[in-house]
Amino acid sequence: MNTRPRQHLLAIEGMTVSEVVALLDLAENYALLNRSGKTQRDLLRGYTLINLFFEASTRTRTSFELAGKRLGADVLSMSVATSSINKGETLLDTAATLNAMHCDLLVVRHSLSGAANLLAQKVEASVINAGDGTHEHPTQALLDALTILRHKGRIAGLTVAICGDIAHSRVARSNIHLLTMLDATVHLVGPPTLIPSEVESLGWRNGQNAPRVAVFHDMAQGLAGADVVMMLRMQIERMQRSLVPSAREYFRFWGLDKEKLRYARPDALVMHPGPMNRGVEIDSGVADDPQRSVIKEQVEMGVAVRMAVLDTLARASVRHAR
Ligand code: CP
DSSP states (O other), X not given: OOOOOOOOBOOSTTOOHHHHXXXXXXXXXXXXXXXHTOOOTTTTTTOEEEEEESSOOSHHHHHHHHHHHHTTOEEEEEOGGGXXXXXXXXXXXXXXXXXXXXXXXXXXXXXXXXXXXXXHTTOSSEEEEEEETTTBOHHHHHHHHHHHHHHHSOSTTOEEEEESOOTTOHHHHHHHHHHHHTTOEEEEESOGGGSOGGGTTTTXXXXXXXXXXXXXXXXXXXXXXXXXXXXXXXXXXXOSSOOSSOHHHHHHHHOBOHHHHTTSOTTOEEEOOSOOOBTTTBOXXXXXXXXXXXXXXXXXXXXXXXXXXHHHHHTTOSSOOO
């Protein structure tokens, strides 16, 4: 058995159940510590964390920054717009520059699927994928799982409906891997133009290889029996052409409001990774309903999960021995 600690967090795919469960357990501890106001502020003293975001972010970037600071690391968020990347410096040259400064933890978001993986091969730092193209957003799936666990007490046996723009969503991909790994059933719900073409070839669609994933093109069918309804934003920035008729029409068929939420179980949670487009994929009536929506708690759990990830990866640091 390989007991070597993981150096990077690049994707949920390829992680073991025990790695995921250990991260979720540690994150729950950090969630409790954060609520009590007591964190281990010296755990990462002497470590340097650099946030390198080539795409916009509010939640992920700030929560990594907060997580690093709460654990005592030196944290630097690079402004890509005012860096030498703007003068034509490549991603790899930028990484080599940061490597020369002995960065320990490098958090990367990039529009290119595989960017974090590429960097991990070039730097000594632990690389954390904060979202790469349409590939994966592993810490989002971990914080989603932690939020579900806090409300439902389990993942196994639940039905999670992931609705909207599945085709361009790294959040959906990471969640599909994580939820099925923990024995949940996943319903992918959306118009045919927004469901990824590789779904069938990967055997996700009601296939024998992965019977835990099913595709629906109708909200009533897709939400039936759902314990969790996870709404996704349409990622217009990744679309080569318009894939839906209009925002108004999209909302009519695919937007979650109180009426459509009735298709799900009466105690179904409403989730959204953010940023939300109100009136397009979700109505304020459900997004802000404290009885059903856990969207704000997802943000809170984001800090706890990222503290757990930093803590775990720092143990594998090549520059520090604990
Ligand atoms: N969920 C998420 O990744 O949000 P940000 O784009 O604001 O980081």
